[in-house]
Amino acid sequence: METSSIFDPFNAGLYFLTPVPLCLKTMATFLQNGLTFFEKKINLLIVDDDAIVRDSLSGIFVSPLFNISTTSSWAQACDTIEKSQGPWHCWIVDIDLGKGQCGLDLLSRYPEFKYTIVLSGLGRMSLAAEAIRLGAAMVFDKDPLSIEPLHDKVCKTAALGFLLNGKRCAHIELFQILFDETITTIEEWARRGCIELRKLHRICELYPPLTPNYALALYRAVYCLLRNP
Known part of the structure; x- marks a missing residue:
């Protein structure tokens, strides 16, 4: 992963963004x-076999707190996850990764990680219940993909993953x-x-x-x- 720069919460107006007494x-x-x-950075992993989708999703999350990694297959995702030197805080995973690969296998391999957003295309929403059972925080239909709700949910899930340090x-x-x-x-x-x-x-x-x-x-x-x- 790239080396993260220090983010100054004071310059970001941290006090004013915290509506908690x-x-x-x-x-x-x-x-x-x-x-x-x-x-630290908030480590976000995007797993999708479609390069256009990967690039589009990467462009949505513009906060300087995000450190974004992308992979196109289940094997690449596992390799990236296991070689990471820091904790992961949120994953965005497509159910259909092409060539017979299923994104849900990633959830099965790492059942302790509960900070995953699953994307599902038409005809795959029947797997939504299975994704939730495996620990996904949310399932979104990507045909078409509603950017605003997805962005909000990822920010919430990533913030929670950051709070709990990506741990079980x-x-x-x-x-x-x-x-x-x-x-x-x-x-x-x-x-x-x-x-x-x-x-x-x-x-x-x-x-x-x-x-x-x-x-x-x-x-x-x-x-x-x-x-x-």
Whole structure:
């Protein structure tokens, strides 16, 4: 992967893009750890056998936070994934990769990775349920491909992958609640997840250095920076 440049969250207006009330202690932690996070890139992998689609998708995600890699086959994707020196934060994978290759095989090979957007052409949407079962965050019909919804969903998924460092997460559905932009407090987050606030704290502690406030603030900030570069 290419060497990433340091991205300055202050110049990006990080404070103004974070609609989450933070106590002073949480803000101090956010700044201390957030700066370390923002020295990294968000690694996005696009897997599609159509060069035009690969180029088109690459041109959609213009945030300087993105580090984009593209491959045209299942074998190339596996090779790229395994040779990466850093974590992956989001994959965009076409179901039909040509020559009998199926993009869902990538999900089967890496079942712990829950930050994948699957693209499906006409006649392949019957595999959507299977893609979700295998852990895909969302399935989009690429004939025609709705760019705006796809862009938004990828930004949300990539922000979550960045928050959790692309790692396996046994509580992924709880964190996916953050996709809802109406969630602005940890109390709302806990209520939506049907859990007590203290349990939310305990779950976040499993993914250091996260706390509920810090996780919510960092996710919102990263999403806004990706969505509005």
